[in-house]
Amino acid sequence: MDGTPVADDGQRAASITLDGIGKRYPDGTEAVRDLSLHVEAGELVVLIGPSGCGKSTVLRMVNRLIEPTSGRILLGDSDVTRGDPVRLRRQIGYVIQNVGLFPHQTVATNVATVPRLLGWSSDRTRRRVGELLELVGLEPAQFGRRYPHELSGGQRQRVGVARALAADPVVLLMDEPFSAVDPIVRTRLQEEFLRLQAEVRKTIVLVTHDLDEAVRLGDRIAVLSEGGRLEQYDPPAALLGAPATPFVREFVGADRGIRRLVVTPITREVLEPLPATGVAELPAVPLGGSAYDALAVLLTAAGGHAVVTDDGRPVGLLRRERILALAEQQPT
Numbered sequence: 001m002d003g004t005p006v007a008d009d010g011q012r013a014a015s016i017t018l019d020g021i022g023k024r025y026p027d028g029t030e031a032v033r034d035l036s037l038h039v040e041a042g043e044l045v046v047l048i049g050p051s052g053c054g055k056s057t058v059l060r061m062v063n064r065l066i067e068p069t070s071g072r073i074l075l076g077d078s079d080v081t082r083g084d085p086v087r088l089r090r091q092i093g094y095v096i097q098n099v100g101l102f103p104h105q106t107v108a109t110n111v112a113t114v115p116r117l118l119g120w121s122s123d124r125t126r127r128r129v130g131e132l133l134e135l136v137g138l139e140p141a142q143f144g145r146r147y148p149h150e151l152s153g154g155q156r157q158r159v160g161v162a163r164a165l166a167a168d169p170v171v172l173l174m175d176e177p178f179s180a181v182d183p184i185v186r187t188r189l190q191e192e193f194l195r196l197q198a199e200v201r202k203t204i205v206l207v208t209h210d211l212d213e214a215v216r217l218g219d220r221i222a223v224l225s226e227g228g229r230l231e232q233y234d235p236p237a238a239l240l241g242a243p244a245t246p247f248v249r250e251f252v253g254a255d256r257g258i259r260r261l262v263v264t265p266i267t268r269e270v271l272e273p274l275p276a277t278g279v280a281e282l283p284a285v286p287l288g289g290s291a292y293d294a295l296a297v298l299l300t301a302a303g304g305h306a307v308v309t310d311d312g313r314p315v316g317l318l319r320r321e322r323i324l325a326l327a328e329q330q331p332t
């Protein structure tokens, strides 16, 4: 494997290996101490933990906006801890909370930032900008000529993602990318973002304060405590179902049962036989859909039950109590 491995489907994405990295700031603050973490190519990993635990420091060490004081960082097999940080940053997309678009440049010029730095021809750059704006759901003819202040917060955020993806980076770093917008827009952006990631399959490290966001987006979640100490590194269901330390147990909180429903699919085991009549009048939820979404339907369903369908065909009855029992169930 070379320094920029290619994922199976031909997309460019590199694994990230943090090998015992640490950061001691000049004033002596040890923000991160000996952290090791591996992110597979094409995987979306969320860093979460209390304020000041070192999340942003870890993220910025990956693109060397902050220089580690110990340890190594590998992209694929290449050690990127030394070498030119500016060149490194051109291979890494970076999205921050308030997007950081250049206010006096149009959307198209903003998105073209890295391709221009890389010396792409104007034709190739223009095509790429159009392609990316479409990818993030902004009509290029309409939005390309606007300035950032002529966009909504959600649209600005999409432009930030398009800009970060412009030069087809092998890694995308995102620091609280969705926290500057209201909760409704945030949920929509998260959903769009998951669709986008299914298409581009980048290696993504995302920092958030929001556990719901971590559960919704992460293939794996890394919970950090002070000093960048890795408390647990697991897929969302495992993290919520089996917190590895008292710190994680407290951090994920008492309502982790409900959160776990987000990543618990409706399976045939929780179904009862269909009633002989009245199935057509019941609300329907899909087999394999999340138990959390099913609960939202069941909370308002008359009688507290719904029909579960597989490819539109009714396969069983689901009761509200069954979902609540799933939420209360202690993991084994």
Ligand SMILES: Nc1ncnc2c1ncn2[C@@H]1O[C@H](COP(=O)(O)OP(=O)(O)OP(=O)(O)O)[C@@H](O)[C@H]1O
Binding pocket: 025, 026, 027, 029, 030, 031, 049, 050, 051, 052, 053, 054, 055, 056, 057, 058, 209
């Ligand atoms: N330039 C700096 N000089 C000294 N200490 C710093 C510097 N930058 C950050 N720190 C300290 O390093 C620790 C980790 O900071 P960092 O911003 O990485 O945490 P965080 O988990 O991202 O926090 P938050 O969730 O509040 O954004 C904190 O104690 C912070 O005060």
